[in-house]
Amino acid sequence: MKFQSRRDFLKTAAAGSLIAATGVRPLLAADEVLKVGVIHMGPISDTGWEYFQANAWRALESAFPGKVKVTALENVAQIQDCERLFRQLSAQGHKLIFGTTFSQYASLKKLAPTMPNSHFECCAGIAAGTNLGVFEAREYEGAYVTGIAAGRMTKSNVLGWVGAFPVPQVIYSINAFLLGARSVNPDVVVKVVWANAWVDPAKEKDAVAALVAQGADVLSGSPNTPVQGLAAEEKGVWSIGNTGDFSRYVKKKQLVSYELDWSSAHISAAKAVMEGNWKPESTWLGLGEGGYVKMTTSSPELPESVAKEMKVAEDAIVAGKLKVFAGEIKDQSGKVKVAAGQELSENDIKGMTWLIDGVQGTLPQN
Numbered sequence: 001m002k003f004q005s006r007r008d009f010l011k012t013a014a015a016g017s018l019i020a021a022t023g024v025r026p027l028l029a030a031d032e033v034l035k036v037g038v039i040h041m042g043p044i045s046d047t048g049w050e051y052f053q054a055n056a057w058r059a060l061e062s063a064f065p066g067k068v069k070v071t072a073l074e075n076v077a078q079i080q081d082c083e084r085l086f087r088q089l090s091a092q093g094h095k096l097i098f099g100t101t102f103s104q105y106a107s108l109k110k111l112a113p114t115m116p117n118s119h120f121e122c123c124a125g126i127a128a129g130t131n132l133g134v135f136e137a138r139e140y141e142g143a144y145v146t147g148i149a150a151g152r153m154t155k156s157n158v159l160g161w162v163g164a165f166p167v168p169q170v171i172y173s174i175n176a177f178l179l180g181a182r183s184v185n186p187d188v189v190v191k192v193v194w195a196n197a198w199v200d201p202a203k204e205k206d207a208v209a210a211l212v213a214q215g216a217d218v219l220s221g222s223p224n225t226p227v228q229g230l231a232a233e234e235k236g237v238w239s240i241g242n243t244g245d246f247s248r249y250v251k252k253k254q255l256v257s258y259e260l261d262w263s264s265a266h267i268s269a270a271k272a273v274m275e276g277n278w279k280p281e282s283t284w285l286g287l288g289e290g291g292y293v294k295m296t297t298s299s300p301e302l303p304e305s306v307a308k309e310m311k312v313a314e315d316a317i318v319a320g321k322l323k324v325f326a327g328e329i330k331d332q333s334g335k336v337k338v339a340a341g342q343e344l345s346e347n348d349i350k351g352m353t354w355l356i357d358g359v360q361g362t363l364p365q366n
Contacts, residue, residue: 037089059263138286140176142258147180160211162221192361
C-alpha cells in the first residue's frame with residue numbers, strides 16, 4: 001500500500017506527466033497490478049468512520065497479494081481538493097477509485113463520466129450513475145438487534161440516542177433501534193438529543209449528559225466514536241457501540257456493538273475490474289455473510305437469554321423472515337405510515353424523514 005499525505009501526492013503528481021483519458025482496457029494483463037485510489041476526507045485514526053474505510057482497502061490488498069496496489073490519501077477535507085485529486089489519481093493510472101463518504105458523491109457523479117479510463121465507487125452514495133457505483137450499509141439492521149439488548153437491560157424504560165445530523169441513515173437507525181427494543185419491551189421510549197456534528201466530543205458529552213438527566217440508562221447514537229460511550233460510562237449507564245466496537249476504550253459499560261465492514265465492496269469491485277466485467281451498480285447490504293454490518297462484542301453482563309434473542313433476530317433478518325420496517329408503524333403524530341401486513345420499500349427506507357411513535361424529540365430544521 002502506498003500511503004501518502006495530500007501534500008506528498010500533489011508533489012508526485014506534479015512531477016509526472018498526466019495521462020489522457022483514452023478508455024479502459026477490458027482486462028488487466030496477467031502480470032499487471034491493479035492501481036486503486038482512495039480519498040479519505042478525514043484523518044485515519046484507530047477508530048471511527050475513516051478507520052473502517054481504511055480497513056476495507058487493507059482487506060483488498062490482503063485478498064489479492066501482489067495484484068493490487070492502493071494509494072490512500074487522508075485528511076482531504078475540502079471537496080475542491082477531492083475533485084482535483086480524483087482527476088490526478090485517474091491520470092496516474094488508477095483504474096479503480098473510491099470515495100469514502102456521501103460528501104464526495106455529487107462531485108463523483110459529475111466527474112466519473114469524464115474519466116472513462118477509471119472506474120469509480122462511492123460509499124454512502126445515493127444512486128449509481130455513469131461510470132459510478134455506490135454502496136451503503138443497512139445500518140438499521142444492526143440498530144434493531146442492539147435495540148433488543150437495550151430493551152431488555154433498561155430499568156427506566158428510557159433509552160437515549162445522540163443524533164449527528166437528521167439524514168435518512170440516522171433517522172432510520174433511530175427508528176429501528178426503538179422497534180428492536182419494543183419487540184421485547186413495549187413500554188420503552190427513545191429520547192433524542194442532536195449534536196449536529198459527526199465528530200464533536202464536547203457536543204457529544206453534553207448530549208449524553210442531557211439524556212442521562214432525562215432518565216436514559218442505555219445510550220446509542222450516530223457519531224461513530226468512543227466519546228459518547230466513555231461519557232456514558234462516567235455516568236454509570238450502558239452504551240451501545242453503534243457502527244463501531246469501542247470496547248477497548250469503554251471497558252465496563254459498553255453493552256453490545258456492531259460495526260461497519262466495507263471489505264466486500266472493495267474486493268468485489270476490484271475483482272470485477274480485473275476480470276473486465278465491472279458495472280456501475282447500487283449495493284445496499286446489511287447483516288450476513290459478505291454484508292456491510294457485523295455484530296461484534298457483548299458485555300459479560302449481558303444475560304445469555306438476551307444474547308440468544310439477539311441471535312434469533314439476526315438470523316431471521318438475514319433469512320428475510322424478519323422485516324424491520326413491517327407494519328403497523330405509526331409516526332410521532334399517530335399517523336399510520338406502514339399498515340399492518342405491509343412493509344416499507346427500500347426507496348422509502350432510504351428516504352426516511354420521519355420519526356416513529358415512541359421517539360421523543362424533533363428533527364432539526366435544515
